[in-house]
Amino acid sequence: MIISFLNQKGGVGKTTLSINVAAWLASQGRKVLLVDADKQGSATTWASLRDETPFQVISMARENLAKDVMRLAADFAATVIDGPPHAEGIARACIIASDFVALPIEPSGLSTWASDLTVRQVQEAQAYKETLKCGFVVSRKIGNTVLGREIRTMAADAGIQLLDAEVEQRVAYAESLTMGKTIFEWSPTGTAAKEIMTLTDEIIRHV
Numbered sequence: 001m002i003i004s005f006l007n008q009k010g011g012v013g014k015t016t017l018s019i020n021v022a023a024w025l026a027s028q029g030r031k032v033l034l035v036d037a038d039k040q041g042s043a044t045t046w047a048s049l050r051d052e053t054p055f056q057v058i059s060m061a062r063e064n065l066a067k068d069v070m071r072l073a074a075d076f077a078a079t080v081i082d083g084p085p086h087a088e089g090i091a092r093a094c095i096i097a098s099d100f101v102a103l104p105i106e107p108s109g110l111s112t113w114a115s116d117l118t119v120r121q122v123q124e125a126q127a128y129k130e131t132l133k134c135g136f137v138v139s140r141k142i143g144n145t146v147l148g149r150e151i152r153t154m155a156a157d158a159g160i161q162l163l164d165a166e167v168e169q170r171v172a173y174a175e176s177l178t179m180g181k182t183i184f185e186w187s188p189t190g191t192a193a194k195e196i197m198t199l200t201d202e203i204i205r206h207v
């Protein structure tokens with residue numbers, strides 16, 4: 001099972017979701033691999049703040065990573081790929097390796113995400129690989145922003161499902177990441193932890 005978090009846009013929550021989804025998968029006794037496919041190395045930096053990680057973390061940010069990631073993933077129950085922003089070739093390789101591509105999107109403001117490059121890349125890949133699943137994940141949602149009908153329509157037009165699980169803007173996500181913790185270590189009974197569990201369960205159901 002290879003799940004990637006991808007969006008060409010920076011700062012939408014790819015790393016935050018990758019680390020915490022990997023953590024939740026690992027907490028249930030699975031052997032989990034996190035691939036840091038971003039040259040910025042945010043996930044690797046997070047791992048370096050710790051003595052040990054609840055899952056294995058490797059850094060691999062190159063355009064020919066697909067084969068190597070698939071080979072490595074064979075030894076793990078689940079592999080999560082933290083994708084890069086602004087790196088078309090690497091993003092394509094992540095998509096090729098994946099069973100499920102999660103596309104975090106911020107619902108606020110004027111959104112063009114339904115026609116963005118990453119969506120087009122996923123659609124292209126699906127033409128070759130019918131088993132490739134994907135879904136938009138509402139990320140960094142502010143308070144009770146009502147998700148307009150527009151956002152559902154845009155997702156439907158792109159032919160990509162919008163997952164039910166939503167992740168709100170919560171300070172606990174930023175704090176835990178900065179401190180080198182997972183959300184489950186930082187605030188195990190908090191709402192953020194529940195959001196990650198719900199999101200992970202929904203993704204797993206689709207894989």
Ligand SMILES: Nc1ncnc2c1ncn2[C@@H]1O[C@H](COP(=O)(O)OP(=O)(O)OP(=O)(O)O)[C@@H](O)[C@H]1O
Pocket residue numbers: 009010011012013014015016017038040042083084085139140141167168169170171172173174175177
């Ligand atoms: N749900 C959230 N609530 C609060 N802060 C968040 C949330 N998601 C992400 N952040 C914060 O926003 C910043 C960007 O998040 P993150 O690094 O996960 O995004 P990214 O998509 O991986 O960015 P990049 O494209 O640069 O790799 C970080 O400081 C992170 O702590």
Ligand SMILES: [Mg+2]
Pocket residue numbers: 014015016038042082083
């Ligand atoms: Mg990142």
